[in-house]
Amino acid sequence: MIYTCTITPSIDYTVYVPEFESGKLNRSEEVYYYPGGKGINVSRVLKRLGVSNQALGYAGGFTGHYIEEFLKTEGVATDFIETTEITRINVKIKADEETELNGPGPKLTAEQLAVLTEKVRLMNKDDWFVLAGSLPHSIATEYFLELAEICQANQVRFVLDTSGPALESLLTTSVFLAKPNQQELGELFNVEISSLVAAYRYASKLVAKGTQHVIVSMGGDGALLVTKDIALIAKAPQGTVVNTVGSGDSLVSGFIASYAAHQDPALAFRYGVASGSATAFRSDLCRKEDVELLLDQVEIYPFKEKDVTK
Numbered sequence: 001m002i003y004t005c006t007i008t009p010s011i012d013y014t015v016y017v018p019e020f021e022s023g024k025l026n027r028s029e030e031v032y033y034y035p036g037g038k039g040i041n042v043s044r045v046l047k048r049l050g051v052s053n054q055a056l057g058y059a060g061g062f063t064g065h066y067i068e069e070f071l072k073t074e075g076v077a078t079d080f081i082e083t084t085e086i087t088r089i090n091v092k093i094k095a096d097e098e099t100e101l102n103g104p105g106p107k108l109t110a111e112q113l114a115v116l117t118e119k120v121r122l123m124n125k126d127d128w129f130v131l132a133g134s135l136p137h138s139i140a141t142e143y144f145l146e147l148a149e150i151c152q153a154n155q156v157r158f159v160l161d162t163s164g165p166a167l168e169s170l171l172t173t174s175v176f177l178a179k180p181n182q183q184e185l186g187e188l189f190n191v192e193i194s195s196l197v198a199a200y201r202y203a204s205k206l207v208a209k210g211t212q213h214v215i216v217s218m219g220g221d222g223a224l225l226v227t228k229d230i231a232l233i234a235k236a237p238q239g240t241v242v243n244t245v246g247s248g249d250s251l252v253s254g255f256i257a258s259y260a261a262h263q264d265p266a267l268a269f270r271y272g273v274a275s276g277s278a279t280a281f282r283s284d285l286c287r288k289e290d291v292e293l294l295l296d297q298v299e300i301y302p303f304k305e306k307d308v309t310k
Ligand SMILES: Nc1ncnc2c1ncn2[C@@H]1O[C@H](COP(=O)(O)OP(=O)(O)OP(=O)(O)O)[C@@H](O)[C@H]1O
Pocket: 180, 181, 182, 217, 218, 219, 220, 221, 222, 223, 236, 237, 238, 239, 241, 244, 245, 246, 247, 248, 249, 250, 251, 272, 273, 274, 275, 276, 277, 278, 280
C-alpha cells in the first residue's frame, strides 16, 4: 500500500481575479475550495492515476471535516488523526502572478504523534510512506528521524517532499525519492541554484549521502533526475498555465505510480513530469487522460555536464 502523510493539510481557497492590487478591495467571481497539503495532493493524483493509497496525517475542526468528506467523495481512503485545532486555510490568488498565503501547521501532542508512529510501525517492505508538506517547527526533527528509521528498518520506501530544517537531517537516512524544487535544493546548501549544472552538482551530493532518486523540479523548465546510475533532464511540455499549485506533488505521484508498476526510473520520470505539467494546465489536479496526452511531449535526454551551458 502507498501511504501519504500530510502533517499540515489545508483547504486551498483558490481565487481567480483579473487583477490583484495589494492594499485594495479585490473581488473575485471564481473561487474553489480544494483539499490541499502536499501529501493529500499526492493521494488525490495517485487515485486519479488508478493507484489505491491511503492519506494519513492530522486534520480537525470544520475544515478538517470538509477535507475528509471531499476525499471520501473522490474515493481516496483516509485515516487522519483528529486535532482539536482547526485545519488551516491557505489562500491562493490567481491573477497575472500567483500569490500564496499559507497558514501555520497544528500544534500536536506527544500522544497524537505517537499514534502516527504506531501506524508507521505496521508498514512493511511492500509499502511506501510519502512524507510531504511542511513540518511544524514545534515538532522535534528527531521525531521525523524516528519515522524514517522505522521505514528503513522495515524496508518501507520512504519518499520525501518537504522543506525546512528537518529536511536536511532526513536526507541522511535511506530515502527512496526526494523532490526538492530548485529553491528548496538551494536552501539545503545555503546557495542559490541558478543553473542546471549547479542543480546537478547539489542533487549528486544528496545521492552521495544515500538518497536513491533525487528529482529537482524547475517549474516550466522541467526537471532533473539524478540517481547513482543516471542523470536525465526533462523539458516540460508547453501549454496554457492555469494553476501550478500541486504540480510538484503531481510529479511525485506520477513517478510513484509508474515506478510501482514498472520499476524503471526513466519511465517513471517521464510520467512524473507529464503529471506535473498536466496539473499546471488545469485549475484542479491532473487526470490520467491529461497525463497520457502529454507523455510524448516530454523531451528527455541524458545530462552531460560538458554539454550544458546554463
Ligand atoms: N509553467 C509550467 N509549464 C509546464 N509545466 C510546468 C509548469 N510549472 C510546473 N510544471 C510542471 O510541474 C513540475 C513541478 O513544478 P514545480 O517545480 O513548480 O514544483 P513545486 O515547486 O514543487 O510546486 P508545488 O509546491 O506547487 O507542488 C515541473 O517539473 C513541470 O513538469
